[in-house]
Amino acid sequence: MQNIREYILSLGADLVGFADISQVPAENRHNLPYGIAIAITLNPDVVKLIEKGVSIEYFDEYTDVTQKLDDICEFTAKYILDLNKGYKAIAQTRHFVRAPSGTRHPKVLLPHKTVAALSGFGWIGKNSLLITPQFGSALRLTSVLTDAPVPEINKSEYSCLCGNCTVCVDICPGRAIKNVTWDINKDRDDLINYDACETAVKKRGEPINKQNGTCGLCMAMCPHTKKYLNENANTDM
Numbered sequence: 001m002q003n004i005r006e007y008i009l010s011l012g013a014d015l016v017g018f019a020d021i022s023q024v025p026a027e028n029r030h031n032l033p034y035g036i037a038i039a040i041t042l043n044p045d046v047v048k049l050i051e052k053g054v055s056i057e058y059f060d061e062y063t064d065v066t067q068k069l070d071d072i073c074e075f076t077a078k079y080i081l082d083l084n085k086g087y088k089a090i091a092q093t094r095h096f097v098r099a100p101s102g103t104r105h106p107k108v109l110l111p112h113k114t115v116a117a118l119s120g121f122g123w124i125g126k127n128s129l130l131i132t133p134q135f136g137s138a139l140r141l142t143s144v145l146t147d148a149p150v151p152e153i154n155k156s157e158y159s160c161l162c163g164n165c166t167v168c169v170d171i172c173p174g175r176a177i178k179n180v181t182w183d184i185n186k187d188r189d190d191l192i193n194y195d196a197c198e199t200a201v202k203k204r205g206e207p208i209n210k211q212n213g214t215c216g217l218c219m220a221m222c223p224h225t226k227k228y229l230n231e232n233a234n235t236d237m
């Protein structure tokens with residue numbers, strides 16, 4: 001397992017981290033003790049377009065990165081299983097976490113952002129997204145759960161740095177963000193009204209006839225993301 005970080009990075013990930021997830025209820029982590037957090041950053045030029053309105057470029061970026069993460073997630077779990085040492089590995093792909101029939105929204109028992117926060121990537125903001133110091137929220141995530149001995153375990157966690165900021169609360173077109181500060185005991189529904197977000201995302205996507213990957217204002221306008229965009233975007237785009 002010493003080379004697993006290099007392997008995941010070689011697949012195209014930008015961030016890889018390892019977490020002890022034993023503080024999470026056992027049923028939510030499938031009785032597995034470790035989480036591997038994997039992130040791909042979003043193109044800052046594309047994220048910058050979000051402020052101006054819905055864009056097919058962001059939809060394409062969102063879709064491409066999400067598919068790449070599913071692929072990396074599957075390959076990572078296979079890497080562990082192929083060690084043939086009896087280790088378990090669960091790839092938390094979109095297929096794995098999809099909503100059970102009869103329910104409307106996929107709600108991951110152990111969200112990628114929780115694994116990422118425990119892996120030391122950053123903290124979860126009022127927008128219910130992971131925020132990192134280097135990229136803000138301009139990334140997407142996946143995670144693998146395992147009992148294989150990971151090469152290192154993160155020991156430090158960020159505190160939520162949202163403070164009194166309400167940028168995402170104020171800008172959300174669906175009024176979906178509840179102005180609540182995250183802690184390990186809160187889940188998505190404590191922070192955002194998912195139905196209100198979904199309705200607003202669909203409405204924003206109408207001009208390009210898309211139903212997801214069409215908003216992202218709470219990600220793009222967060223001051224931590226703005227810092228990343230200002231330092232990295234090509235303003236000519």
Ligand code: SF4
Binds near residue numbers: 176177196197218
């Ligand atoms: S994606 Fe858009 S609608 Fe959903 S919470 Fe963020 S700003 Fe609000």
Ligand code: SF4
Binds near residue numbers: 221
């Ligand atoms: S916009 Fe402000 S309140 Fe919202 S997630 Fe970013 S720092 Fe937190």
